[in-house]
Amino acid sequence: MILHVEGLEAGYGKITALWGVDFDVARGEIVALLGANGAGKTTTLKAISGLVRPQAGAVLLEGEPLTGRSTMEIVARGLVHVPEGRKLFGEMTVRDNLLLGGFPPAARPHQAARLEQVFATFPRLRERERQLAGTLSGGEQQMVAIGRGLMAGPRVLMLDEPSLGLAPIMVEEMFRVIEEINRQGVTILLVEQNTEHALAIAHRGFVLESGRVVLAGTGAQLLADPKVREAYLGL
Amino acid sequence: MTRRLAPWVAGVVALAALPAIVPNSFYLHVAIMILMWTLLGSAWNLLGGFAGQVSFGHAALFGIGAYVTMILFLKAGLAPWWGIPLGGLAAALVSLPIGLVCFRLRGPYFSLATLAVAEIVKLVALNWETVTNGSVGFLITTFPPVRFFGLAVDWESKLPFYALAALLALGGLAATAWLQTSRLGAYLIAIRENEEAAEAVGIDTVRAKVLTFALSAFLAGLGGGFYAAYFRYVDPDAVLNINLSMEMVFIAMVGGLGTVAGPLVGAVFLTTVGESVRERFQVGHLIFYGLFMMLAIRYMPEGIWGRARRLLAALRARVLGHVAA
Numbered sequence: 001m002i003l004h005v006e007g008l009e010a011g012y013g014k015i016t017a018l019w020g021v022d023f024d025v026a027r028g029e030i031v032a033l034l035g036a037n038g039a040g041k042t043t044t045l046k047a048i049s050g051l052v053r054p055q056a057g058a059v060l061l062e063g064e065p066l067t068g069r070s071t072m073e074i075v076a077r078g079l080v081h082v083p084e085g086r087k088l089f090g091e092m093t094v095r096d097n098l099l100l101g102g103f104p105p106a107a108r109p110h111q112a113a114r115l116e117q118v119f120a121t122f123p124r125l126r127e128r129e130r131q132l133a134g135t136l137s138g139g140e141q142q143m144v145a146i147g148r149g150l151m152a153g154p155r156v157l158m159l160d161e162p163s164l165g166l167a168p169i170m171v172e173e174m175f176r177v178i179e180e181i182n183r184q185g186v187t188i189l190l191v192e193q194n195t196e197h198a199l200a201i202a203h204r205g206f207v208l209e210s211g212r213v214v215l216a217g218t219g220a221q222l223l224a225d226p227k228v229r230e231a232y233l234g235l
Numbered sequence: 236m237t238r239r240l241a242p243w244v245a246g247v248v249a250l251a252a253l254p255a256i257v258p259n260s261f262y263l264h265v266a267i268m269i270l271m272w273t274l275l276g277s278a279w280n281l282l283g284g285f286a287g288q289v290s291f292g293h294a295a296l297f298g299i300g301a302y303v304t305m306i307l308f309l310k311a312g313l314a315p316w317w318g319i320p321l322g323g324l325a326a327a328l329v330s331l332p333i334g335l336v337c338f339r340l341r342g343p344y345f346s347l348a349t350l351a352v353a354e355i356v357k358l359v360a361l362n363w364e365t366v367t368n369g370s371v372g373f374l375i376t377t378f379p380p381v382r383f384f385g386l387a388v389d390w391e392s393k394l395p396f397y398a399l400a401a402l403l404a405l406g407g408l409a410a411t412a413w414l415q416t417s418r419l420g421a422y423l424i425a426i427r428e429n430e431e432a433a434e435a436v437g438i439d440t441v442r443a444k445v446l447t448f449a450l451s452a453f454l455a456g457l458g459g460g461f462y463a464a465y466f467r468y469v470d471p472d473a474v475l476n477i478n479l480s481m482e483m484v485f486i487a488m489v490g491g492l493g494t495v496a497g498p499l500v501g502a503v504f505l506t507t508v509g510e511s512v513r514e515r516f517q518v519g520h521l522i523f524y525g526l527f528m529m530l531a532i533r534y535m536p537e538g539i540w541g542r543a544r545r546l547l548a549a550l551r552a553r554v555l556g557h558v559a560a
Contacts, residue, residue: 071434075435076437082435103437
């Protein structure tokens, strides 16, 4: 298991959002984390990447504990979180946004090569290299956000709602690119509201409810599960 | 390269020529004030303009620089050209614990925390009488005689202070120009644009902010040390006044946040506006000063220099377009 999460508890102030989340991700997998609004998906990612301090539980990356480490150290160990809502540096160019993802000391020597790789994955971004990130379309901004994450050379990439607010055609494109990145050898933990699409590309999935994992299975199993179909696909 | 160096060369030449042109020492005093505020605006701008961390407490750093310079001179006989840099270092040192505490807070909470810290420093200065002389403060009566390239320095004239202020202002501008092209500068802009994203890409945001705060504090401390030597008088009301903090904010804002020349432009405008309305209206001159500031911020939110830079770029594009056609 490249990523192992056990009994993870986290929250904001006195409010607990996660009540002991357990799941794991194998090397090379795409794993989808599903659930309704407020189920704790985003908090789970934040607790793994250190943006929120876990209150209890363990997160292991290739057997090494991540809990208690700073986000910076966690990025250096190869786990990168692409936060929800893209969160670009709007007043900077696309190029500068991407370069900022490649500044951790371990990533610096590979900066030029990885920038080329990102441009190969997202040819659109090469055309927009000198444009201010804040002036891009939603889909292009999402590409920058993912590209910026790739610049650190992650072993595990955590994507929070990459399809949120995108035009249908961009949603298709986004899922295609996520599969492509995965084929290049990056393990992916995907949080999505777009359950159908997410399960279609995911090897396995976990469903969160009120801060706990309530259902697990392969992508196909979950897609066929009557509870999932009723609660998240509206079928 | 020449295009980047040209404004610096022009600036140095203008600064060297100015004392020969000004008709009397009042104008030289105004020039010294502009240069001092350029340094202070630059100091604040590093943290406020680039990193977006709005400090309302820079008076504390200024005051520490002023007190250290003064105390070293009066109690240890250390001349101000040693005292001023040591004052800057002291301010930078003090900024480290302040930064580590205040940077745990974000946005307006950070600003309020710095405001509180500045008040604490002022209260300490007022009450720690054995070191600071309390509310009485310190006064320099005479400077030690010194020679500079064989000439005796005349401390009663404004010229040596002008030269010192020019050097310090250039230092502040150079520090900003360096930051702008450095990796630290890129981190700071990332923090300003989106702190959570900056963290998510693995930037050590606390370290970047603390380092910048120390650099900013060093420059503010230099400004305070210069103030002490120039006005020869230091007390809590003069050098730990909240107005000083506000003035640094306004100069950077009116000039142009996050730009190299912004604090210089802001210092030129606010100092000349301040001095000329003071001359014309004995009573209530601050009303006009405030009015100018409100108009500037309302109609030029990117600052005078920020706006001018955009207009220049547009003009250049048009002229080049014509040449090409």
